Amino acid sequence: MQYVFRNTTLEGILGMNGIRYSGYDDITFPSYAVDSYVWFYQVPIQANRAELSLELHSYFSKFQLVYRQIPQEIPFFIFTLIPLFSFKVQDSDTAIEIACNEFNKNMIEFATAHTNIKIVDFREFTNRYKQSEILDWKYYFISNMQVNPKLAKDFQEWFAQKGEALAGRRKKCLVLDLDNTLWGGIIGEDGMQGIQIGGDYPGNAFSLFQKQLLELSKTGVILTLCSKNNESDVLEVLEKNPFLTLRQEHFAAYRINWENKAENIKSLAQELHLGLDSFVFVDDNPSECELIKQMLPEVSVPEFPAQPYLLPVFFMELTRRYFATYSSTREDTTRTAQYRANAERNAAQAQFTNFEDYLKSLDIRTDIREADAFSLPRVTQMAQKTNQFNLTTKRYSETDLQNILAQGAHIYTLSVQDKFGDSGMTGALIITFPMPKVAHIDALFLSCRILGKKIEHTFLQEVLKRLPESDIQTVTAEYRPTTRNEVVKDFYESAGFAVVSDTSNGKEYQMELKKIKLF
Amino acid sequence: MKAKLLDLFKRILETTAIDEAVSQANCEKWNSIRHLNLIVEIETEFDISFEPEEMAKMRDFATVLKLVEGKRI
Incomplete structure (x- = not known):
């Protein structure tokens, strides 16, 4: 979680x-x-x-x-x-x-x-x-x-x-092909002098790619080679071609032979004492890539670009996906001192050290009033839509609410404002009077965007304090569980109510009203 | 079109137990976040765009289908 x-x-x-x-x-x-x-x-x-x-x-x-x-x-x-x-x-x-x-x-x-x-x-x-x-x-x-x-x-x-x-959890080892991967052309066909590296396109693109790989190896990534070639030809090219950046010493191990590449990678893994899941295989030949994907599913096989000019994009993607390291970004820290002084003055005004101060800093103002013809449509909308902070989830229609009011119930609405603006009407509470001297909280629902600021408790206490019926002694309440309102299953406990019954069907609560008036 | 849209609903609402009668009222999985996901997916899949007023009306499959069809003509 x-x-x-x-x-x-x-x-x-x-x-x-x-x-x-x-x-x-x-x-x-x-x-x-x-x-x-x-x-x-x-x-x-x-x-x-x-x-x-x-x-x-x-x-x-x-x-x-x-x-x-x-x-x-x-x-x-x-x-x-x-x-x-x-x-x-x-x-x-x-x-x-x-x-x-x-x-x-x-x-x-x-x-x-x-x-x-x-x-x-x-x-x-x-x-x-x-x-x-x-x-x-x-x-x-x-x-x-x-x-x-x-x-x-x-x-x-x-x-x-x-x-x-x-x-x-980054990968540790890159397995690189040579022909048409680290340079253009094929040693076996174009000859040791015929491969394209350095100079004009596409040699310049492979050159940059090699330089980038060298930088990558400096961050700890292990470079290895796996190529179908004659070993002696390749070693000669690595030694003698003046345009190469990557030389034999940059590779921790290599397999230059005519064996199948899956076997070669397995043996590289053994030699380097690394798990296959820390390998990334880079090869321009789609059938080699497919072979590795099939035979060694633990090895990551990115798609090599068809055009050499896309190598920088490929390299960035390679780095980002497999070899990204964590380090702080420093670019944001290099701004001028003059600006910093201004910022610190502002920050001082915005300091606070505990939760109460934090609440105070929000400058929350609540407006609690009885519902009227103007607010009933909004109350209905909330009754229909509110899922999480909803104690009974009764989906009342506007007609239902009018009937409830006609039977003597009260509907209170809550509007909340803070220093960032007016959230509008975000909650409602319905009180019915099932028997003399008893007030019952039939429904209570609030938009979850205002939760966590103790507003829900304020709302409940205020409403109970304001009840116009002067003879009320007991307040009862209920919680009806749904798949979405678990967040409020202990709400009434936290507001000081006592649990009267607790079944799979929900909980019933009771509280003496004078207790609330003490708040 | 209808079948494609229903498949999309099943994928986004993460249930196969729905048919063309599905609505916000009868499907618990159709919550506000999946509602938004539905809109995003339909807009992308059918390359159309809904106005907020239309989004508010999209409370059942039939209405959504009608809106999508209206935009595809």
Whole structure:
């Protein structure tokens, strides 16, 4: 199970498999077992850049608050903060970029001292696309997603590879073919002097490829050769051709013979004491590639480009998929000191050290009122749609609600506002009066976007305090389990109710009203 | 078209136990995130684009089919 702290909708790109999400900007952490944490905040889409900048400066201290409370041996992936869209009015206004850089710089520094933290450079993904491909405003406005859900597959593949790289599970050994792979042409046909390396195209493309492979080997990747040739011919070329970069000494082992390549790779694995699953096989000949895929499925076999001019792309892909190593991005740390001073002033204003301060910083204002003809349609909509924070999941229609009201029930609605704006009406609570002196909570549902900020408790207490019926002594409540509302199965306990009955059909609760008035 | 769309529904809703009568009301797996996935997949698969107003109406298979057919003409 991976747990994701986030401030926008990410379900569209990260998916739901093995992942649970926090509420928006909710830094309470879950009690269940987590294999890894993810911090993936995005820059909110907001017109007021001064306020936004202040908000961004609060993220790092929010993160630290979270970090202090969770076990430090569990991997924690941190996405860098990248502005996907800017409402910049003046070119000189760089406040948001500075705030993002500041967050990234702080995180990178933090990561050097805390080894379970792995920085995921989100820009590496966004750089592949045009801005309009990443942010699709239609999806943003209907689901609050900043990253186009159509990129989900690519994103998940990319992130999975990052996870592998960050966990150090990279491949160890490259098995390289020679003819038409490390140079153009074939020794056996074109002769030792006839192969194409260096000089004009395509020799220059193979030259660059060899230089890149040499750099790759400097990061610890083992290079080996596997070629169908006469060994003496190849060794002579490796020694004498002046245009080669890779020489015999760069290869840890080689198999130059006319045997089948699957057997050769097996024997390379034995010689180097490596598992076959740490091998990547690179060969221009599709039938050799197919043979290895069939015979040695543990070995990775990327598709070699048909045109030599595509070798740089192939090399990047090869590196990214199999040999990516984890290291912090430094590009974000090299901004000027003058900007940094401004940023630190802003950050100081956004500091806080505990959860209560955090809540206060959100500046939450709730508006609780009785439902009327204007709000009933919205209450109906929520009754129909709310799945998670819904204690009884009664799918009332508007007519149902009118009937309930006519029978003397009260329906209260909750609207929430914080410093980032108005979430609108996000919850409702229905109180019925089944017998004298007893009030019953027939339904309670809230949008999950506001959870985790204790708003749900405030709402319940406020409503019970306000009940106009003065003779109420007892409040009863119920929880009805569905496949989706497990999150609230202990909600009434946490609000101080006593369990009266607990069956597979749900739970019944009771509480003396005067207890609530003490809050 | 109808069969192709139903296959897509089965794939995205991760169930084979549905037919043309499937709707948000009778299919528990049709939650909000899979709803979005459905829209994304249909837009991609049929190379069409829905307006938010249309997305809101897509609560059952028949309506979705009608919308898709209307855009393919």
